[in-house]
Every structure is written in C-alpha cells, then in structure tokens.
Amino acid sequence: MTEPSTLPHEEDGIHDEEDRLLPQYVRDVLEAVEEGRVEDALRLVEPLHPADVADLIELAREEDRVALITALGPEVDADVYAEMNEHVRELVIEEMDPQAAAELTSEMDTDDAVAVLEDLEEEDQQAILAEMQPDDRAAVEEALSYPEESAGRIMQRDLIAVPEHWNVGQVIDYMRSDADLADDFWEVFVVGPNHHPVGTCKLSTLLRTPRNVPINAIMQEEQTLIPAQMDQEEVALKFQKYALISAAVVDAEGRLVGMVTVDDIVHIVQEEAGEDALLLSGAGEGDINEPVREAYRDRVRWLIANLGTALIATFVISMFEGTIARLAILAALMPIVAALGGNAGTQALAVTVRAIATNQLTGANRWRAVNREFRVAILNGATIAILLGAGVTLFLDFTLGWVIAAAILFNIVVAGLAGVLVPVTLDRFGADPAVASSVFVTTVTDTMGFFAFLGLASVVLL
Known part of the structure; x- marks a missing residue:
C-alpha cells in the first residue's frame, strides 16, 4: 500500500x-x-x-x-x-x-x-x-x-528500555542488534535495577552524543509517569498540559510496563470530546454504524426521563388552569419563557461540563465559576427581558409586558445557576456531569419558568 x-x-x-x-x-x-x-x-x-x-x-x-x-x-x-x-x-x-x-x-x-x-x-x-x-x-x-x-488498555508494550549503567554505545548497539525491538519510538526509557523508570533520553540526544558517555549522564530525570489504572481522559490532560510525545506507564509497584504515545492521545481527545457532547443530548454513542437496538436502548431511557420532567412542568401548568382559561394569550407566551430559559441553561451547562472535563474547574475556583455564571445570567436575562417586555408592551399590553419581562429575567438567572451548580454537584459526588445534568437542568428551567410567569400573571393580571 x-x-x-x-x-x-x-x-x-x-x-x-x-x-x-x-x-x-x-x-x-x-x-x-x-x-x-x-x-x-x-x-x-x-x-x-x-x-x-x-x-x-x-x-x-x-x-x-x-x-x-x-x-x-x-x-x-x-x-x-x-x-x-x-x-x-x-x-x-x-x-x-x-x-x-x-x-x-x-x-x-x-x-x-x-x-x-x-x-x-x-x-x-x-x-x-x-x-x-x-x-x-x-x-x-x-x-x-x-x-x-484506562492507561493499561491503551498503552503499547513495545518500547525501548535500557539499564542506567549502560553507555551510549551499548544502547545504540542494542537497538541495532535486536530485531524484536519496537519499530516506532521517540525516546529510550532508562530503568533501575527493579525496572523502575529513572529517566528518558530522546533519540536526537542519543545520536549526537559520543559512544563512551554514560546514558544516565544525558538522560532527563524529570518525567511524567502514568499509572496503569489512570483513566484515559486524565492521561490525555497530562499530555496536553505537559506537551508530551510519549510517556511511561507504570504498575502499582512503580515498574515500567508500557508507554502511551501522542497518536493514541489524539484519538482519545476526539473520542472524549464527542462523548461529552453526545451524553449531554442523551444520544448514546451517536455512531451512525451503531446497531439500531443499541441506539434505541441508549436514547429511549433519556426520552423516558424527559417525559418525567415534562409531566412535572405539566403539573405546574395545571395549577394555573383557571388563569390560562381567563387569559388565553398566556398559553402563546409560555413556550417563549421555557425555550429561552432552556437555552440559557444549556449554554451554562456546556461551558461548565467542558471546564470540568479539562480540569479548568476545580475546588479552588468552583465558587468563582458560579459567581461568573450568575453575573452572565443577570446580564443575559436583563437584555432579553427588556427586549421581550418592550415587544409584548408594544403589541399586547403594558402590564403583561412587565410580567413576562420579570419572569424571563428570573428564569434565565435560575437557568444559569442550574447550568453550573448541577454539573458541579454531580462531579462533587463522583457522578459524570455529562450524563445526567441536562435532565435536571431542563426540569428546573421548565418548572421554574412556568411557575414564575403564571404565578405573576395570576397575582397581577387577575
């Protein structure tokens, strides 16, 4: 080929x-x-x-x-x-x-x-x-x-490892004479007596050094070691943070058992990014080659969960049945409140889940992130409230205009807070925030949006 x-x-x-x-x-x-x-x-x-x-x-x-x-x-x-x-x-x-x-x-x-x-x-x-x-x-x-x-699943076992007491010439002769060694590699791992990695040496350094120089004199002692049990997403983050080309994988006793290379990490980064996006939508693996039965199984459970959240929102609406019957225009305006709140929640949720996945959001800056999303939500809510309230006032009624403006401001702020607090809370308790966050956020934005709008309308307009 x-x-x-x-x-x-x-x-x-x-x-x-x-x-x-x-x-x-x-x-x-x-x-x-x-x-x-x-x-x-x-x-x-x-x-x-x-x-x-x-x-x-x-x-x-x-x-x-x-x-x-x-x-x-x-x-x-x-x-x-x-x-x-x-x-x-x-x-x-x-x-x-x-x-x-x-x-x-x-x-x-x-x-x-x-x-x-x-x-x-x-x-x-x-x-x-x-x-x-x-x-x-x-x-x-x-x-x-x-x-x-885990790293143990994705690591390669074909690598070059040499004892620390060898010199450059012995390493080069070893690589040339052993036909069973790995074909593709970027660095040589240097190991101690118990096969514990003690350093690495780039091929470029090795080839430009005289033969009689000890390998431990030119090796780089500082290296990033990957535990075999480490999740592949964490491995990818280490490669990104430290700009790695390859890294040694060690077992529970610290012995060298394999290596991970950057070409494997490229696939993982793509896979994990797509996985989080699909989990947020409840689409399962989202692969067009996935068998129909598996796609059905992955998607229907989240649709059933969404059915439950829709019933909660329906219950809230039924509480104000008399209000809607007397002011039919409210039925036409309710979807606007729910849709804008849902979109605002989804925006905050996507930003937060990504920040958690890339280790940008940790315990050290958690509340700063919540405060940031709160301020963004207030600005967004105020802008949309003014535009929507002015439009309803102009074409329908002044009182109805400020009622829907207040409701939309409230719902967008709630949605923004839910979008950041729900995934942060799930992550705090060890759950994957990409899996279940969207269901909770949808429930909050729909129910609180309908409750605020119809509740205000009942108090002010009737």
Missing part, C-alpha cells in the same frame, strides 16, 4: 476537498468487486492509506463488506483494522474464523489488538485468544485485565 497521493484532493479522483472518499470512486470499487473484476478493484485501492481503506469498508453496505474485504485481500491488513470503526470492525471479525482473527490481532500493536478484542463477546474473545501465540496472548490478557478506558 503506497502513501496517499500528493495531488490536491479534488484532482486525485479519490478524495473531495474535505478529504472524504468521492461517491463515484466508492461506487467504482464496489462495482468492480461485484462484477468479479478483482484486479481493477485492487488497482483502484492500491494508492489508499489504511485509514482510507477503512473508510471504504465502512461506506459499503453491511452485506457487501465481507466480499469487499475478501477481494482486496492483503490490502486489508492489520493497520486497516486498527483504523476501522469499532462497530464495523466487530461485525467483520465475528465473520472470521478464530485462527484468522488471531493472526490478524497478532500483527497489531498490543493497544490496537486490545481495542479489537474488547468490543467482542466473551465467547468470541476466548476463541481468538486461544489461537494466539502464548506471548501475544499473555500481553493482550494482561491489558484486558485493566479497567476499560
């Missing part, structure tokens, strides 16, 4: 300007496979990067994927499976016999092999593991023993 074309995307006949595979190109490949023109299909796919081949397979219909993979043969290698969408990859691997799947995962880095196996059913996992070589199986089983989304 060759490197991607250097032509501008719109001129290579494969990609559009957004780096997506062109629909006509995808159709050409699939038609070649369907008509049995395997050589033509291989010729079309040959220039693609493994990530593009993975995209091609994902764009094919589910019933066409096995035939496409079979026709492309060696073009669909371990690198392609590592880039493939997890739902598509799971369906494809389930169609393989265990021996073929074992051979495939054995060609992958340990972290990629773990990503493939962890999505499979326990029975399929064990069948594939049974066919793997003992060393590969032991490495994968050890990784699977760590919690999901």
Whole structure:
C-alpha cells in the first residue's frame, strides 16, 4: 500500500476537498468487486492509506463488506483494522474464523489488538485468544485485565528500555542488534535495577552524543509517569498540559510496563470530546454504524426521563388552569419563557461540563465559576427581558409586558445557576456531569419558568 497521493484532493479522483472518499470512486470499487473484476478493484485501492481503506469498508453496505474485504485481500491488513470503526470492525471479525482473527490481532500493536478484542463477546474473545501465540496472548490478557478506558488498555508494550549503567554505545548497539525491538519510538526509557523508570533520553540526544558517555549522564530525570489504572481522559490532560510525545506507564509497584504515545492521545481527545457532547443530548454513542437496538436502548431511557420532567412542568401548568382559561394569550407566551430559559441553561451547562472535563474547574475556583455564571445570567436575562417586555408592551399590553419581562429575567438567572451548580454537584459526588445534568437542568428551567410567569400573571393580571 503506497502513501496517499500528493495531488490536491479534488484532482486525485479519490478524495473531495474535505478529504472524504468521492461517491463515484466508492461506487467504482464496489462495482468492480461485484462484477468479479478483482484486479481493477485492487488497482483502484492500491494508492489508499489504511485509514482510507477503512473508510471504504465502512461506506459499503453491511452485506457487501465481507466480499469487499475478501477481494482486496492483503490490502486489508492489520493497520486497516486498527483504523476501522469499532462497530464495523466487530461485525467483520465475528465473520472470521478464530485462527484468522488471531493472526490478524497478532500483527497489531498490543493497544490496537486490545481495542479489537474488547468490543467482542466473551465467547468470541476466548476463541481468538486461544489461537494466539502464548506471548501475544499473555500481553493482550494482561491489558484486558485493566479497567476499560484506562492507561493499561491503551498503552503499547513495545518500547525501548535500557539499564542506567549502560553507555551510549551499548544502547545504540542494542537497538541495532535486536530485531524484536519496537519499530516506532521517540525516546529510550532508562530503568533501575527493579525496572523502575529513572529517566528518558530522546533519540536526537542519543545520536549526537559520543559512544563512551554514560546514558544516565544525558538522560532527563524529570518525567511524567502514568499509572496503569489512570483513566484515559486524565492521561490525555497530562499530555496536553505537559506537551508530551510519549510517556511511561507504570504498575502499582512503580515498574515500567508500557508507554502511551501522542497518536493514541489524539484519538482519545476526539473520542472524549464527542462523548461529552453526545451524553449531554442523551444520544448514546451517536455512531451512525451503531446497531439500531443499541441506539434505541441508549436514547429511549433519556426520552423516558424527559417525559418525567415534562409531566412535572405539566403539573405546574395545571395549577394555573383557571388563569390560562381567563387569559388565553398566556398559553402563546409560555413556550417563549421555557425555550429561552432552556437555552440559557444549556449554554451554562456546556461551558461548565467542558471546564470540568479539562480540569479548568476545580475546588479552588468552583465558587468563582458560579459567581461568573450568575453575573452572565443577570446580564443575559436583563437584555432579553427588556427586549421581550418592550415587544409584548408594544403589541399586547403594558402590564403583561412587565410580567413576562420579570419572569424571563428570573428564569434565565435560575437557568444559569442550574447550568453550573448541577454539573458541579454531580462531579462533587463522583457522578459524570455529562450524563445526567441536562435532565435536571431542563426540569428546573421548565418548572421554574412556568411557575414564575403564571404565578405573576395570576397575582397581577387577575
């Protein structure tokens, strides 16, 4: 498989300007496979990067994927499976016999092999593991023993570690003579007698230093060590904070067991950012390749929860049934109060959840953040209240205008406070603020908005 074309995307006949595979190109490949023109299909796919081949397979219909993979043969290698969408990859691997799947995962880095196996059913996992070589199986089983989304799951075990008493020449000779060492690495880890990491040495430093210089004389002692049990989101934050390219992973005894590299972190940052946004909306994984049953299960529970919050708001409205019956215009204005309060709450909620996820909001500045959102809510509420109150006064009634203005000011302030206090409280008690915050905030903004508007209207207008 060759490197991607250097032509501008719109001129290579494969990609559009957004780096997506062109629909006509995808159709050409699939038609070649369907008509049995395997050589033509291989010729079309040959220039693609493994990530593009993975995209091609994902764009094919589910019933066409096995035939496409079979026709492309060696073009669909371990690198392609590592880039493939997890739902598509799971369906494809389930169609393989265990021996073929074992051979495939054995060609992958340990972290990629773990990503493939962890999505499979326990029975399929064990069948594939049974066919793997003992060393590969032991490495994968050890990784699977760590919690999901932890550093132990995403770390690579192929790294360069040398004793601190070696000199530069011994390190270079070791790297040149051992054919089983890692192929891709940026630094050498220096370890003590108990395999505890004591420093790191960049390859650039190593290559520019005379052979007789001790490695511990040029190593960098200060390093960021990642506990194997650490959540991958925290790992990503450390890479971002300290501008890391790679970092050593250590077990509970402080022994070097693997490393995490920045290419893994890029995927995690993208995954975690998308995950928080989807959790706020209750959309589950939000993957278009996710099976319908799983998407239904993830979404319906939050719709049921929202149904409960809607019933609470309905109960509040029913308390003012007589007021609405006598002033029908209130029914037309109520959605404005609820909608603006909901939007204000969502804005504060999104900012707060992001701040918590990126460690910008901690116990040290929690109340400063609450005060900030309170002030923003007052300014927003006052602005919207003036505009809405003036409009209702101009077209309907002066008293009704100031009633809805007061209600909207109150609801936006409440929404702003709810948007910051709810996720902060959930985080304080160890819950994921991205999961349940939106339900609570919606409940607060709807019920308080209706209560304030209809309550004021009952007192002032009747």
